[in-house]
Amino acid sequence: MKKWIECIILLLVITIIFTGCSEKTEKKPDREFVKEEMEEEEVDPxxxxxxxMTIDEKIGQLVLVGLDGVELDDKTVELIESYYVGGFILFKKNINSVSQLVELTNSIKSINSKNTIPMFIGVDEEGGRVSRIPKEIIKTPKARDIGLIDDEHFSYEIGKILGNNLSLLGINMDFAPVLDIHSNSKNTVIGDRAFGSTSQIVSKHGLLVMxxxxxxxxxxxxxxxxxxxDTYMDSHVNLPVVNKTKEELEKLEFIPFKEAINNGADVVMIGHILLSNIDEEYPATLSKSLINDILREELKFDGVVVTDDMTMGxxxxxxxxxxxxxRSLKAGSDIVLVCFEHEKQLKVLNAIREAVNNNDISKDEIDKKVYRILKLKDKYNLKDNEIEVPNVIDVNNRTKELLDKYIK
Structure with missing residues (x-):
């Protein structure tokens, strides 16, 4: 009887020990699960x-605009303070000297500093005949000459000079380089703006400059x-048409863009070109087939898509x-560029707002676009801080030294 009682006590002790171990074993996964949950809940800044952001602030980020003069006016201030535009593009008419340009970019940033999102301030600074920077600064060569020199160090340093010069002037976005291939000798709108007439030359030097x-x-x-x-018509004037098949485009025109995307391109500009064998109704800027299906899905571009100027002919x-x-935003673009005419800029902003209010563009889709834009601004650490006027002699010496070495 005594041995029987001792056996029962022993069994109870063993049961308690194993139950305790089991409870401890069960608690460990709980702690791991909590840790995983905390990691998943880390804040995405x-x-x-x-x-x-309000919906109006989000809509503003989808539009880049131009301005009329060499200094801010009431219309420009309204676009910043009331419409929250995401940025500005400057042209020759906005620039007459280094000091004036720095004052202008500082003014834009100062007004926008009341908003929470910093400004894009961009120009078309390709070098050659497409150059916006003040006359005091030495220009870089046209793309065709860069392609003919065909030196990797030279091309990369040209890109660094382009970027450095703009940064010293308060500009943070360059609508360059051109990745078009000059495959049509009758094309005047591209011409010497292209690095060459083959996909290899354009890809090589375009990526180095980028x-x-x-x-x-x-x-x-x-x-x-x-x-x-490969167009005859200038899209500034009217709508160019390209009749190539998709297969033909993949063997030539698409190649430099595919290479750029695979090498970290942040922004792609869509041209106003009708590709009749892909979308016979709408130019690329308005075409879901071109932007979403080909650029986004097939070429795997997940960066920011901006249109060419919507005020072009x-x-x-x-x-x-x-x-x-x-339509362009619905097709997959993130930013529409509206370079001229205040009335047209307001018309675009109001049309987007109406489309959102009518759920023609969903708020989720707006959020995806704005997220990409904010991510880009954060990547380049954009800030609305003012800068000092640079020393032009120092700026030019760097350019002169490079050009003297390669261009005799």
């Missing part, structure tokens, strides 16, 4: 910023997808600019 600009902490914008090199002579801008 971009999303946090996005969630604090990386040089990027390494100067200025955002490069490769253009004009899907390729403007290719759009205004064939479409309503407000409806076209909405």
């Amino acid at each position: 971009i999303m946090e910023k996005l969630e604090k 990386n040089g600009i990027k390494d100067s902490h200025v955002i490069p914008v490769v253009k004009h997808f899907p390729g403007h090199g 290719a759009i205004t002579k064939n479409f309503d600019i407000g409806s076209a801008s909405v």
